[in-house]
Amino acid sequence: GDSVTQMEGPVTLSEEAFLTINCTYTATGYPSLFWYVQYPGEGLQLLLKATKADDKGSNKGFEATYRKETTSFHLEKGSVQVSDSAVYFCALSAGDKIIFGKGTRLHILP
Amino acid sequence: KAGVTQTPRYLIKTRGQQVTLSCSPISGHRSVSWYQQTPGQGLQFLFEYFSETQRNKGNFPGRFSGRQFSNSRSEMNVSTLELGDSALYLCASSLVFPGTVDSPLHFGNGTRLTVT
Numbered sequence: 001g002d003s004v005t006q007m008e009g010p011v012t013l014s015e016e017a018f019l020t021i022n023c024t025y026t027a028t029g030y031p032s033l034f035w036y037v038q039y040p041g042e043g044l045q046l047l048l049k050a051t052k053a054d055d056k057g058s059n060k061g062f063e064a065t066y067r068k069e070t071t072s073f074h075l076e077k078g079s080v081q082v083s084d085s086a087v088y089f090c091a092l093s094a095g096d097k098i099i100f101g102k103g104t105r106l107h108i109l110p
Numbered sequence: 111k112a113g114v115t116q117t118p119r120y121l122i123k124t125r126g127q128q129v130t131l132s133c134s135p136i137s138g139h140r141s142v143s144w145y146q147q148t149p150g151q152g153l154q155f156l157f158e159y160f161s162e163t164q165r166n167k168g169n170f171p172g173r174f175s176g177r178q179f180s181n182s183r184s185e186m187n188v189s190t191l192e193l194g195d196s197a198l199y200l201c202a203s204s205l206v207f208p209g210t211v212d213s214p215l216h217f218g219n220g221t222r223l224t225v226t
Contacts (some may be wrong), residue, residue, distance in 0.1 A: 011141070032210065034209070036212070036215075039216050041219065042216070042219050042220075043217030043219045044153075044200070044202075044217045045216075045217065045219050046214045046215070046216075049211055049214070051211050081129065089153065093209045093210050093211070096165070096166065096207045096208070096210075097166060097208070097209070098208055098209025098210075098215065100152070101152075102152035102153075103152050103153065106201070
């Protein structure tokens with residue numbers, strides 16, 4: 001069945017470091033792909049999305065490119081801030097269901 | 111526009127009791143999904159309701175149930191609570207189909223349930 005695998009955390013970086021959180025997926029057909037973020041004490045919120053191969057989603061300095069050939073949707077940011085500390089979830093949408101990865105906790109040190 | 115509202119924010123119950131959690135979706139959203147979040151299992155899908163009908167269900171025992179009202183508000187109920195039910199329960203609403211590009215999920219801040 002459809003699934004999402006993302007790198008295990010926690011990931012700890014210093015402020016202004018480059019961030020990559022890996023996400024790969026397995027799906028039949030052509031799913032849409034998402035990154036959601038969960039800040040402490042809050043629910044998840046949509047960070048960015050991509051609907052087809054080679055689409056690049058971007059928001060708040062974060063980017064992810066839909067790579068069909070490698071079935072990946074890695075999240076990147078060029079210079080992280082302390083305020084980016086959160087849990088990040090990769091997800092795919094197929095039909096009427098959405099499937100989430102297990103989440104990657106990110107700690108940014110000042 | 112008001113976001114997804116979940117009440118209460120925190121609950122403490124003892125084993126064997128039952129609990130009801132409430133979720134008010136964003137106005138105009140007809141789909142409501144429920145998730146259980148724990149450190150060990152991550153985010154697990156419980157069920158999804160659309161127009162008062164359960165449309166999808168996750169792999170949880172029958173102690174977990176839900177319903178949706180005509181105004182799209184939803185409740186979930188857990189009976190005969192177990193220690194393992196301690197978790198953050200998240201509700202999410204969407205326009206029609208949950209999590210599609212045109213109908214992304216909007217989450218509430220969750221209800222933190224502790225079972226002692």
